[in-house]
Amino acid sequence: MTEESEAAGGLGPDPLEDLARRLLVEIGEDPDRDGLRDTPARYARWWREFTAYEPGTIETLFETTSSGQMVVVSDIRVWSLCEHHLLPFNCSLTIAYRSAKHLLGLSKFARIAHRHAHALQVQERLVSGIADEVMRITEAPDVAVIGRGEHLCMTMRGIKTSALMTSTAFHGVFEEDSTARSELLALIR
Structure with a gap:
């Protein structure tokens, strides 16, 4: 279970990770193979980092x-x-x-x-x-x-x-x- 799903109360898999796993399957990849095993978690972290960007103070x-x-x-x-x-x-x-x-x-x-x-x-x-x-x-x-x-x-x-x-x-x-x-x-x- 990822930090995101634990932060959500441990209710289940992270929806962004699930989406990434499904995408990998849809394009013919195996999300459980060595090179892709951690990709769904990285994908979820990246999307959250991108959309939750905080620029800091902008009005100096x-x-x-x-x-x-x-x-x-x-x-x-x-x-x-x-x-x-x-x-x-x-x-x-x-x-x-x-x-x-x-x-x-x-x-x-x-x-x-x-x-x-x-x-x-x-x-x-x-x-x-x-x-x-x-x-x-x-x-x-x-x-x-x-x-x-x-x-x-x-x-x-x-x-x-x-x-x-x-x-x-x-x-x-x-x-x-x-x-x-x-x-x-x-x-x-």
């Missing part, structure tokens, strides 16, 4: 030193799962904002990105959710998030070709002013 703010300064954090790498196929995708994120009242602590950008990535996702919602949360925390109306991701649902199945998908969420000056948007895009090239 500092007083701004100069209002309107552009802050850009680039190449934040996250992994998520495509909600259509349950296959992974990795995404490199750039988050930018023009400071208003507050500066967001540097590590908080990655914590926010990972918090949104640890769910069944589509890249467009991932990028939009991150932008909305940065706007909420910083109270800055000028926020941009750019995501470039490779989706294994395209690379491993279907067309079986790798490609990068880019999605954006532009708010405030980044949406309304092509000069500000061009400045941002030039910075991240």
Whole structure:
């Protein structure tokens, strides 16, 4: 019996482990063979770790030193799962904002990105959710998030070709002013 089933009062096998065992049988494998014996427990632990991700504190703010300064954090790498196929995708994120009242602590950008990535996702919602949360925390109306991701649902199945998908969420000056948007895009090239 696993820790998860014991934690549930020892009522029986872990449902995620049972699901993994059934999946192995359905694809023609023997879940009791040496290499697979512990796979159902690992599978269950991984799913719980992924869905129960806790990013820690994300709202550490500092007083701004100069209002309107552009802050850009680039190449934040996250992994998520495509909600259509349950296959992974990795995404490199750039988050930018023009400071208003507050500066967001540097590590908080990655914590926010990972918090949104640890769910069944589509890249467009991932990028939009991150932008909305940065706007909420910083109270800055000028926020941009750019995501470039490779989706294994395209690379491993279907067309079986790798490609990068880019999605954006532009708010405030980044949406309304092509000069500000061009400045941002030039910075991240």
